[in-house]
Amino acid sequence: MFERLKEDIQSVFDRDPAARTSFEVLTTYPGVHAVMAHRLAHGLWKRGFKWLGRTVSNLARWLTGIEIHPGATIGRRFFIDHGMGVVIGETAVIGDDCTLYHGVTLGGTSWEKGKRHPTLGNDVVVGAGAKVLGPIDIGHGARIGSNAVVVKSVPDNATVVGIPGRLVERRGAGDKAHREKLAKKMGFDAYGATRDAPDPVANAINCMLDHVHVMEAKMSRMCEVLKSMGYTDEEVSLPELTSCEIVSTAEELHKLGEEESDDDTAASKSL
Structure with missing residues (x-):
């Protein structure tokens, strides 16, 4: 007790x-x-x-x-x-x-x-x-x-x-893990790590990260098949993105969304 x-x-x-x-x-x-x-x-x-x-x-x-x-x-x-x-x-x-x-x-x-x-x-x-x-x-x-x-x-x-x-x-541990790993590889500081956040920019970035992850997996399999057939190529590393570029891109997306929202509001009022 x-x-x-x-x-x-x-x-x-x-x-x-x-x-x-x-x-x-x-x-x-x-x-x-x-x-x-x-x-x-x-x-x-x-x-x-x-x-x-x-x-x-x-x-x-x-x-x-x-x-x-x-x-x-x-x-x-x-x-x-x-x-x-x-x-x-x-x-x-x-x-x-x-x-x-x-x-x-x-x-x-x-x-x-x-x-x-x-x-x-x-x-x-x-x-x-x-x-x-x-x-x-x-x-x-x-x-x-x-x-x-x-x-x-x-x-x-x-x-x-x-x-x-x-x-x-x-929420799957595997999905979150591959998304964070890919974001780190791209030099991106996992903006909006969860999809249930209401931020549309965070959701869009998460969707892009998932898409890139699938494409990267397919490309890796294609490269393995080509190598098994005798094709050789030098390793190419992914260029890093600076945090300034990421922040400015996110700000531009936010600003664009706000402008579209203001335009829709103005149009509805005029009607």
Whole structure:
């Protein structure tokens, strides 16, 4: 019991830079209070004391603004930040090291008995106001954006945003590694390393890096075939790009995008 409590407190320090002392966390964090109350209510629920479990859960809701059904299964180091308005349904299952922000709902879409709430894997983060509905699976390491409405299963290490929730990017270690390696080879300091950033210039550069990576792989295979046929050629190294050229190019792209946006706005006003 005390080991789990220590883990819960430490998880707050790991994910909330505003936390200062263990005493402060233990006495002023409603998310911690809600999890402690749920562990008691869940234990009563599993032992057949259904009404008493619901009573403990209801009392915790009054005190914290967080409603967790005593039948929900929650893993270790679960952290609810701020917490007001969080609702977790009866058949919800939450893995280890998950984080929920205020206004999150893990709800159902049916009045039928049985499994009707989502299952979250390990290390899942659900942003403020998001709704995850139905008996769906949210993969390990997934990220749900703020105010998203998710009604379909999400694969591991994916990012989902919008209404209805749509897959922005499935973060693969291999994709990121080859992109960073190629950017370094080109003398480019990985501008906007993730595709789920809203910056269109970052997205365009990432797409170009992926395209160059595929073309480079094809050219390497072609060279190997030519060498096997007896063709020889001197090694040619890729010329380096200076950081000044890269910065100026990025600035020009941004300026061009802003000018096009201003022109579109002016044209719409004239119409």
